[in-house]
Amino acid sequence: MGEQWRYEFEGTEPDVHDDAHVSRRATLVGDVVVEADASVWPGVVLRGDVAPVRIGRESHVGDNAVLHAVRIGERVMIGHGAVLNECTIDDGALVGFNATVNTNVTVGSRSIVASGTVVPEHTEIPEGSFVRGVPARVTPLEETSIDAEAIFERYSTGEYTGLADRHGDLFV
Numbered sequence: 001m002g003e004q005w006r007y008e009f010e011g012t013e014p015d016v017h018d019d020a021h022v023s024r025r026a027t028l029v030g031d032v033v034v035e036a037d038a039s040v041w042p043g044v045v046l047r048g049d050v051a052p053v054r055i056g057r058e059s060h061v062g063d064n065a066v067l068h069a070v071r072i073g074e075r076v077m078i079g080h081g082a083v084l085n086e087c088t089i090d091d092g093a094l095v096g097f098n099a100t101v102n103t104n105v106t107v108g109s110r111s112i113v114a115s116g117t118v119v120p121e122h123t124e125i126p127e128g129s130f131v132r133g134v135p136a137r138v139t140p141l142e143e144t145s146i147d148a149e150a151i152f153e154r155y156s157t158g159e160y161t162g163l164a165d166r167h168g169d170l171f172v
Contacts, residue, residue: 085103
C-alpha cells in the first residue's frame with residue numbers, strides 16, 4: 001500500500017525523487033514519477049493508471065489540480081485547480097488556474113494557457129503561444145502585450161521550490 005499519500009496500482013508505485021516536494025495531502029496513484037526540485041501541492045491528484053504521469057524537473061503542480069495520464073516537461077507551472085487528461089505539456093509552459101486541457105492535446109514549450117481556458121481534444125498548441133477562452137483560441141505570444149519573459153523568469157528561478165522548502169512538514 002505504501003505511505004498514506006502514495007498508492008500502488010497493479011504492482012506499480014509512485015517514484016518521487018529525494019529532492020522533490022510532495023505534499024502529504026496530495027494523492028499519487030500507480031505509474032507516477034516526480035523529478036528533482038518539482039513540487040506537488042495539497043489536494044493534487046496524480047493518477048497513473050491507464051498511462052504514466054511524469055512531472056519534470058523544477059515543475060510545480062498547484063493545489064487541487066488533477067492530472068491523469070499526463071507528461072509534464074521541465075520548469076512547467078500548473079495552476080491551482082487545473083484539470084489535465086491524457087496530454088503533454090512541454091518545457092517551460094504555464095497552465096493557469098482552473099484551466100482544462102483535454103485528451104490528446106500538446107501544449108508547446110514556453111506557451112501560456114490562461115486561467116479558466118478549456119482546450120478541446122486533439123489540439124496542438126505551437127511553441128510560444130498564448131491560449132485563452134472557451135473553447136481555446138491560440139495567439140502567438142509575440143502578438144500579445146504579455147511580458148512572457150517576466151512570467152517565465154518568475155517561475156523558472158526556483159521560487160516555488162524555495163517556497164516548498166519553507167513549508168517544512170507539509171511536504172514529505
